[in-house]
Amino acid sequence: MIPIRIAVNGDVYEREVPPGTTLLDFLRDGLGLTGTNAGCRAGDCGACTVLLDGKSVNSCIVLACECDGSEVLTIEGLSRGGALHPLQQAFMDEGAVQCGFCTPGMIMRCAEFLARNPDPTPAEARAAIEGNICRCTGYENIVRAVIAAAGAMKGRAKA
Amino acid sequence: MSEFAFIGRKVPKIDAFDKVTGRAVYGHDMVLPGMLYGKILRSAHAHAKIASIDVRPAFEVPGVKAVITAQDVKTGNVGFLQDNPILKGGRVRSFRDEVAAVAAVSEDAAAEACSRIAVRYEPLPAVFDPFEAMAPGAPLLHDSAPGNVIGFKYDFREGDPDAALASSAFTAEGTFRTHYVTHCCMETCFALAAIGRAGSLNFYSSTQIPYLMQNTLSRVTGIPASRIRIRQPVIGGAFGSKLDVYPYEIIAILLAQRTGRPVRITYTREEEFACTPTRQPMIIKMAAGCDREGRLTARKAEVVLDNGAYTSWGITTPHIMLTGISSLYRVPNVSFKAYSVYTNNAFATAFRGYGNPQGTFASEQLMDELAEKAGIDKVEFRLRNANEPGSVTPQNFRITTCGFKECLAKAAERIGFGRPKAENEGVGISGMFHVGGGGRVYKSDGCGVIAKLDDFGRLSIMTGATEIGTGSDTAMAMIAAETMGMPMDAVSVINDDTDVGPWDVGIHASRTTFIAGNAVLAACEDVKDQIREFAAPMLGSDARNLVFRDWKVCDVLDPSKSMEIPRVARAVHFKEKGRMIVGRAFYDPPNEFQGKDLRGNVSSTYAFAAHAVRVKVDPATGKIRVLKFVAVHDVGKVINPLGLEGQLHGAIAQGLGYAISEQLVFDRGRLLNDGFTDYKMLLARDMPGEIELHFVETGDPEGPYGAKGVSEAGLIPIPAAVANAVADALGIRFRTLPMCPEKVRAAVLERDGAARPGAD
Numbered sequence: 029m030i031p032i033r034i035a036v037n038g039d040v041y042e043r044e045v046p047p048g049t050t051l052l053d054f055l056r057d058g059l060g061l062t063g064t065n066a067g068c069r070a071g072d073c074g075a076c077t078v079l080l081d082g083k084s085v086n087s088c089i090v091l092a093c094e095c096d097g098s099e100v101l102t103i104e105g106l107s108r109g110g111a112l113h114p115l116q117q118a119f120m121d122e123g124a125v126q127c128g129f130c131t132p133g134m135i136m137r138c139a140e141f142l143a144r145n146p147d148p149t150p151a152e153a154r155a156a157i158e159g160n161i162c163r164c165t166g167y168e169n170i171v172r173a174v175i176a177a178a179g180a181m182k183g184r185a186k187a
Numbered sequence: 188m189s190e191f192a193f194i195g196r197k198v199p200k201i202d203a204f205d206k207v208t209g210r211a212v213y214g215h216d217m218v219l220p221g222m223l224y225g226k227i228l229r230s231a232h233a234h235a236k237i238a239s240i241d242v243r244p245a246f247e248v249p250g251v252k253a254v255i256t257a258q259d260v261k262t263g264n265v266g267f268l269q270d271n272p273i274l275k276g277g278r279v280r281s282f283r284d285e286v287a288a289v290a291a292v293s294e295d296a297a298a299e300a301c302s303r304i305a306v307r308y309e310p311l312p313a314v315f316d317p318f319e320a321m322a323p324g325a326p327l328l329h330d331s332a333p334g335n336v337i338g339f340k341y342d343f344r345e346g347d348p349d350a351a352l353a354s355s356a357f358t359a360e361g362t363f364r365t366h367y368v369t370h371c372c373m374e375t376c377f378a379l380a381a382i383g384r385a386g387s388l389n390f391y392s393s394t395q396i397p398y399l400m401q402n403t404l405s406r407v408t409g410i411p412a413s414r415i416r417i418r419q420p421v422i423g424g425a426f427g428s429k430l431d432v433y434p435y436e437i438i439a440i441l442l443a444q445r446t447g448r449p450v451r452i453t454y455t456r457e458e459e460f461a462c463t464p465t466r467q468p469m470i471i472k473m474a475a476g477c478d479r480e481g482r483l484t485a486r487k488a489e490v491v492l493d494n495g496a497y498t499s500w501g502i503t504t505p506h507i508m509l510t511g512i513s514s515l516y517r518v519p520n521v522s523f524k525a526y527s528v529y530t531n532n533a534f535a536t537a538f539r540g541y542g543n544p545q546g547t548f549a550s551e552q553l554m555d556e557l558a559e560k561a562g563i564d565k566v567e568f569r570l571r572n573a574n575e576p577g578s579v580t581p582q583n584f585r586i587t588t589c590g591f592k593e594c595l596a597k598a599a600e601r602i603g604f605g606r607p608k609a610e611n612e613g614v615g616i617s618g619m620f621h622v623g624g625g626g627r628v629y630k631s632d633g634c635g636v637i638a639k640l641d642d643f644g645r646l647s648i649m650t651g652a653t654e655i656g657t658g659s660d661t662a663m664a665m666i667a668a669e670t671m672g673m674p675m676d677a678v679s680v681i682n683d684d685t686d687v688g689p690w691d692v693g694i695h696a697s698r699t700t701f702i703a704g705n706a707v708l709a710a711c712e713d714v715k716d717q718i719r720e721f722a723a724p725m726l727g728s729d730a731r732n733l734v735f736r737d738w739k740v741c742d743v744l745d746p747s748k749s750m751e752i753p754r755v756a757r758a759v760h761f762k763e764k765g766r767m768i769v770g771r772a773f774y775d776p777p778n779e780f781q782g783k784d785l786r787g788n789v790s791s792t793y794a795f796a797a798h799a800v801r802v803k804v805d806p807a808t809g810k811i812r813v814l815k816f817v818a819v820h821d822v823g824k825v826i827n828p829l830g831l832e833g834q835l836h837g838a839i840a841q842g843l844g845y846a847i848s849e850q851l852v853f854d855r856g857r858l859l860n861d862g863f864t865d866y867k868m869l870l871a872r873d874m875p876g877e878i879e880l881h882f883v884e885t886g887d888p889e890g891p892y893g894a895k896g897v898s899e900a901g902l903i904p905i906p907a908a909v910a911n912a913v914a915d916a917l918g919i920r921f922r923t924l925p926m927c928p929e930k931v932r933a934a935v936l937e938r939d940g941a942a943r944p945g946a947d
Contacts, residue, residue, distance in 0.1 A: 062216035063209015065423075067373050068456040072863035075373060103209035116207040120199040123829030126837065127656025128206030129373035129423035135207060154871045161863060163371050163424055164656055166836030167871040168878060169829075 032096040036061070037105025045092045051085070052076045054092035055102060063103040063132045067161070074160030077133035078102045084140040086159075103132035106139060114184070115139055118177035119170070126164030134160045138174050146185075148178055193665040193675060194892050197829045200661045201680065202421065202654065211421040214377035214393050215453055222379075223252055225442045225452040226297035227435060228287040228304050229462065230279035233531040233856035234313035234326060237277060237306060240287060245300035250292035253445045254300065260441050263407040265432050268339065270329055271497035271534075273407065273437045279308070280328055280496035281531050282857050283462045285434045290442040290450050315856055317470070317493045317528035328496060328529035335529040337494060341505045343785040345513070345581035346520030351485035355476030359556035363471040363549040364923040365906075367851040368844070370538060371868060374423020375459040378439040381449035387414035388440060393422040395429040396693035397685050398651055399629070403432040408440055419683040425655040426841070427537030428463055430695055431499045435462075460861035464536035465851060467501035468493050469508075469545045475553040481563040483572045485520035486512055486550065494527035494534065501535025502527045504542025507622070509785060511543045511903070512550050514580035514793070515591070515620035516572035521581050523785075531856045537695060539841060540903045543621055551617040551907035552920065565911075566599040569618055574795075583779075583786045584793065588895075590821030590883035591618060591795035597881050601817040602799035611806060612814070613916025616799040617904035623794030623823070623895035624887070625776040626696030627787075633775030634703045635689025638667065638710040640768040642760055644738060644753030646671060646714070648680045651691030652703035657898055658830035659699035663707045665827060666891050670711040672735035673752060689773065697794070697896030700826060702774060704891035709772030717768045721759045722750055776889065792887045794895050796820040798904040800875070802912040809932030811847045811913060813875035820900060821883040824893030831897060835880050838901025844869045846906040847926050867927075 029044040036059060045054060052069070055061045055078070064087060067075030071089040078087045079101040106113045115135050118124070125131050134157060141148070141156040148156070153174040154167065162170065189195055205211040242254040257276030265271050275284045287304050291297035314320040320328075320335040328335055352358055379391035388410050394400050397417040405412035422429075435452050442450040454462065470491045476484040490505055505525035513521050558568035570592055578586045595618060599605075602614050625632045637649040648667055654660040660680040668675045682688055691703065718740055723730035726749070728742040735741075740755060742748035759766055779787035801815040818835055825831055848867040852859045860866050886893035906924055914920045919934045 056216075061209070062212070065213065065374070066215060067375075068863055070456065070862055070864075072456075073373070103207075107208060112207070119207045120203040121197075123197070123199070123833045125200055125203045125206045126658065126833055127373060127422060127424040128202065128211055129213065131206045132209045154874075157871045161373065161868060161870070163373050163426075163841070163868070164837045165833055166838075166840035166869075167874055168836040169833055171871065 030093040032093055034095050035099040037102060047091070047093055049092045050088050051078070051090040051092050051095055051100070052087040055087060061102050061104050065129050065132060067129065074137060075130050075133040077136045077160065079136055079140055082140065084137045103136060106135065113139065114177040114180040115142070115173065118173040118180065122169050122173040122176055124165060124169040124173035130160060130162045134162065134170060142174070142178055142181060146178060146181060148174065150175055191669055193669045195825050195828070198661060198665055198675065198827050199829065200658050201664050202660065213374055213423050214379065214391060214420045215374060217379055217391055217420055217451065219379070219381055219449040222449040222451055223290040223292060223442070223446055224294045224297045225288055225290050225439055225450045226301045227285050227438060228301040230282055230284040230286055231306065232279060232308050232310050233282055234311040235279050235308035236311060237275070237279060237286065238309050239307045241305040242287060244303040244305060245289055248291065248296050248300040248303065250296035251289060251300045252292070252448070253290040253442055254287060254304070255441055255445060256287045262437060265403065265407060265434060265437065266498045267500060267502055268498040270331070271434060273434045281533065283533065285438065288438045288442060290446050313531040313856060315530055315532055317491050317530055320528050320530045332529055337498070337502065337527045337529065339502055339527065341509065341523060341525040341785065343509055343521065343523040348485040348487040348520040348522045351520040352474055352476045352487065355484045356479045357557055357560040358474060358476040359553045359560065360474035361549070361553065361922050363473065365469050365545045365548060366924050367465045367468050367533060367853070368849045369460060369463060369465050369851055370426040370428040372424030372426065372428060375454040375456060376435065376463060377451060377453045378436040379449060379451040380439040380443035382443050382447065385414065386410060389416050389418065390440070391418050391420060392436065393419065393425065393429055395425050395653060395655060395695060397653060398690045399693055400432055401685060404440065407437055417685040419653055422653065422655045425694065426539045427541070427695065430537040430693065457861040460866060461858045464499050464501065465533050466538040467504045467535035467542060471545065471549045473549045473553060475550070475557060477557050477561055481558070481561045481568050481571050483516055483518045486518050487522045488512055490525035492525065492527040493532055494529050495532045496529065497534045499534055499536040506542070508542035508546035510582065510622070511546050511620045513582045514584050515574060515618050517574055517578065518581065532853065539838070540899045543903045544842070544845065544906055547617060547619060547903050548906040548910065548924065551904065552910055555911050555914065564605065566595060566604055566616060569595050583788055585788050587792050588823060588885035588887045589793070589795055590885045593883045594795055594797040594819040594821055597819045598797040598799040598817050601879055601881070602801055602815060604799065611916050612801065612803045613912040613914065614799065614801050615908045615911030615915055616797060617907035617911060619796040619798070619900055619904040621794045621900045621903055622696050622790035623701065624791035624889055625698040625702045625778055626790050627778045627780045629692050631775055632692055632702065632778060633773055634691040634706040635773045636703070636706040636710040636771065637689060638714050638770040640714055640756050642753065642757050644673070644751070644756055645677050645679065646673065648678065648707055649688050650682050650703055650706065651685065651688040652699050653682055653694050655694050657699070657834060658827065659703065661830060662700040662826045663703055666704045666707045667711050670708055671714065673738045677738070697898045697900065700894055701890055701896045702776060704894065706772050706774035708891050709774055710770040713770030713772060714768055717770065718752070718755055722755050725758065726750060791889045792895050794821060794897060794900045796900050796904060798908045800908045800912045802909065802916055804913060804916045804931060806935045809928035809930065809935065811909065811926060811931060813843060815877045816875040817879045818901060819881040819883065820897055821885050821895070822897050823887035823890045823895035824884050825882055826892065826894050832880060834898045835901040836878065839878065839905065840869045840874060842902040842905025843909065846909040846924065850925050850927065
C-alpha cells in the first residue's frame with residue numbers, strides 16, 4: 029500500500045492505495061465520485077477524463093499513487109457555488125447530451141481547452157475533442173456547445 | 188408566432204442536468220449492500236466438444252463465492268429460436284460461448300478465478316462462411332437445421348418479376364455484401380440481480396424491453412413473471428443492442444440465487460466488442476428493371492444471412508429490409524427470398540435500421556445504374572418512381588402522409604446535383620423508407636401511461652417507455668406540458684420500473700415518440716376531462732367551454748372564470764368523498780401484424796427521407812472525405828428540434844462509420860480488433876465538413892401533434908448515398924462494405940491497371 033495525499037475538488041484526502049489502483053478507480057470506488065465514467069479502461073475513449081493539476085488526463089491510465097501531492101478536478105467539482113459551469117449550461121442548451129455517458133469526460137476535456145484557448149474556432153474545438161468518443165451525438169452539438177460556452181465565458185469576464 | 192408553447196421549440200433534455208453534473212446513476216455506478224461481482228469464462232475455440240471442466244482451482248482464489256457450469260444449473264435457452272443455452276454443456280459453437288461463471292467479492296478476484304478454471308476441449312471442424320456451411324460435409328451446428336439452413340425463412344412475391352425483368356427495357360443487377368459492425372454503446376453491458384422475498388427477483392438492467400424481459404427471464408429461470416421486477420438506471424446507449432435477453436443476464440441471476448447475494452456483471456470494453464451481438468451481415472443478390480420512360484418494372488432479391496452460432500433478432504431483419512425494397516418506390520413486381528445459415532461466427536441482433544441499411548445499400552445503387560442505362564437524371568428517375576400519399580404498396584402498406592418527393596428535390600438542390608465538380612469529387616443521393624408509426628412485431632404495439640396530478644399541480648407521467656438516450660422522455664414531457672397547458676418543470680417522467688409503469692412493448696422501430704407520445708396525449712386528455720368535470724361547477728361554467736393554459740383551467744367564453752390547476756387538484760382531493768386526479772391511457776396503434784405472406788400494414792404511418800452527399804476521394808490513400816452532407820426527412824412534425832438534430836447527427840456519424848470505416852475483423856471466428864483504437868468509429872475530425880438538415884412537415888394525422896418516428900431513418904440511406912457518390916467520383920461501384928481506405932485504394936489500382944493496357 030502506498031500513502032497518498034491528494035486534493036479532489038478542493039477536498040484533501042490522505043489515503044493508502046494499492047500500487048495498481050488507477051485514479052479512475054480511486055475516484056469511483058474510493059471516493060464515490062461516480063460522475064467519472066469508465067468507457068474502455070485503455071485510454072482510448074476519454075469518458076474518464078479529469079483534470080490533474082489543470083491538465084486533462086484519461087484517469088483510467090493514471091495510477092492513483094502517481095497523483096500524490098496533486099490536485100484533481102472532476103465533473104462533480106466543476107460547478108462552483110451552485111452555479112453551473114458555462115460548459116455544463118451550454119451542453120444542456122445546445123443539445124450536446126444524449127445518453128450522457130461520455131458527457132462528464134467531454135466537458136472536462138473542454139474545460140481545459142477553453143482555459144487555454146478562450147476564443148476557439150469550431151475547427152479548433154473539434155480538434156480538441158479528438159480523444160473523446162461519443163456514439164450518440166455525432167459531435168456536432170458538442171462543438172456548438174463549446175463555442176457557445178466560450179462566448180458566455182467572455183461575456184462573463186467582461187462584466 | 189408558433190401556436191405551441193413547447194412543440195417545435197428547442198427544449199433541453201430533462202435528464203441533461205444530471206448528466207452534465209455527473210449525478211446520473213448508470214448501471215456501472217450501482218452497488219448494493221453485499222454485492223458480488225460476476226465474470227464469465229468463454230470458449231477457447233470456435234467449435235469444440237467440452238471433454239471436462241475442473242472448477243476446483245477457481246475456489247482457491249480468495250473471495251470466490253460461487254462457480255457455476257452447465258452441470259450446476261437448469262434453465263431454458265434464450266434467443267429468437269431459443270437455441271442459445273445459458274452455459275454451454277457438451278459443446279461450444281463460437282468463441283463467445285459461455286462455459287463457466289464466477290461470483291466473487293471483487294472484479295479482480297472473479298477474473299482471476301475464471302482464468303484458473305481448467306477446461307479440456309476436443310476441437311471440432313468449424314465453418315465461417317454461410318455458403319461453405321451449406322456445402323455437403325460441412326460441420327453441422329444444430330440438429331434442428333439440416334445443412335445449417337434455418338427453417339425460419341422469408342418468401343414474398345408480388346406479380347411476376349422474372350417475366351417483368353425479361354421484358355424490361357433496362358435491367359441492373361449485382362451481389363452486395365455487408366459486414367460486421369457493432370453498436371459500441373459508451374456504457375458497456377451490465378446486469379445486476381438481487382433475490383428478494385420468496386425468491387422474487389429485482390433485476391437492474393439497461394434493456395430496451397423491460398416487459399418482454401419479464402416474460403423471458405421467467406421462462407428461462409422458472410421464477411414466476413409476477414415476481415420479477417425490472418428496474419432501470421440511466422442507460423448509456425443501446426441502438427438495438429439491448430432488444431434481446433442474453434446469457435450474461437441470466438448468469439447474473441443464477442449467481443445471485445446461488446450465493447444469496449446481489450451479483451453484478453459488467454462487461455469490459457474487450458468483452459463488449461467480442462461478446463455482444465453485431466449488425467446482421469448479409470449477401471444480397473438483387474436485380475431491378477425499368478421501362479424506356481424510366482418506370483420501375485420489377486425488383487428481385489435473394490438474401491443469405493450469416494446467422495452465426497445462435498439466433499437473436501438478426502434473423503428477423505429481412506422483415507424490415509423488404510419494406511424499403513417494396514415500398515419506397517412504386518414497383519409492380521417484387522420477389523424477395525431470405526434465409527439464414529448457422530456458422531461458427533458471431534451472431535447478430537437489432538441495430539438501428541434493422542436490415543434496411545443493408546437492403547437500401549443494394550437497391551439505391553441499382554437505382555443509379557438503371558438511371559444511367561436509361562439516360563435519365565438520377566434525381567428525376569427517383570422522382571418518377573417515388574411513392575405518393577394514398578398509395579397502397581405490394582405489402583399492403585397504406586401510405587398516408589408522404590413527403591418523399593419534397594425530400595428528394597430538396598436534397599438534390601442543396602448538394603448541387605448536376606453541377607460541375609472537381610477531380611475525384613462526386614455526389615450521391617439515396618432515398619429511404621422506414622416504419623414511422625410503430626411496428627407491429629408483437630401481439631401488441633402498445634404503450635400504457637398513468638398521469639398522476641398531485642396537490643401541487645405537478646404531473647407525473649408513469650410509463651413503461653424507457654429512455655435510452657434518444658430524448659424520448661423529453662418529447663413525452665413536452666407533449667404533456669403542451670396538452671395540459673402547464674410548465675415543463677412541473678412534469679416528471681418516471682419510466683424506470685416495471686412495478687410502476689404500465690406495459691410498453693419496447694424501445695424499437697423508432698416508435699417511442701410516436702407511440703408513447705400518443706399514450707401521453709391520451710392520458711393527459713383523460714386528466715383534462717376529470718379537471719373539467721370538477722372545475723365546471725366550481726366555476727359555474729359548461730365543462731365543454733373549459734380550456735387549459737398557463738397552468739389554469741379557464742372558461743373560453745368568460746376570461747374572468749379561471750382556476751389554477753394546483754387549486755383544482757387540492758379542492759378535489761381535500762373534501763368529503765375526495766378524489767385524486769389520475770389519468771390513464773393505453774395507446775395501441777392502428778397497424779397490422781403481418782402473416783407468413785409478409786402482407787399487412789405493419790406501421791400506422793411511414794417515414795421518408797433523402798440523403799445527398801458530396802465526397803472527395805484521395806486516390807493515393809483511398810480515404811473518402813465527406814465534404815457536405817444533406818439530410819432531408821419527412822418527420823411529420825418537429826417535436827423538439829434539439830432532439831431531432833441530435834438523432835440525425837448521431838445517425839450520420841454511425842452511418843458514415845458503417846459505410847467507410849467501422850469493421851469487426853475476424854480470423855476464423857476470433858475477433859482481432861476488440862478496442863476503440865482498431866475499431867474505427869468516426870471521431871470529431873472525421874465528420875462531414877458541412878451538414879445540412881431539412882425537415883418536411885407532412886402533419887401525420889395519426890402522430891402526436893403530427894409527428895412520425897425518425898431515429899433509425901437517419902442512418903438507413905447513408906451507405907447507399909456514399910457508394911453512389913464514390914461511383915460518381917471514381918467510376919468504381921462498391922458492392923461490398925465498408926468502403927475503407929485499403930479497399931478503395933485497391934480498387935483504384937485495379938481500375939488504373941486495367942485501363943493502362945488499353946491506353947498503350
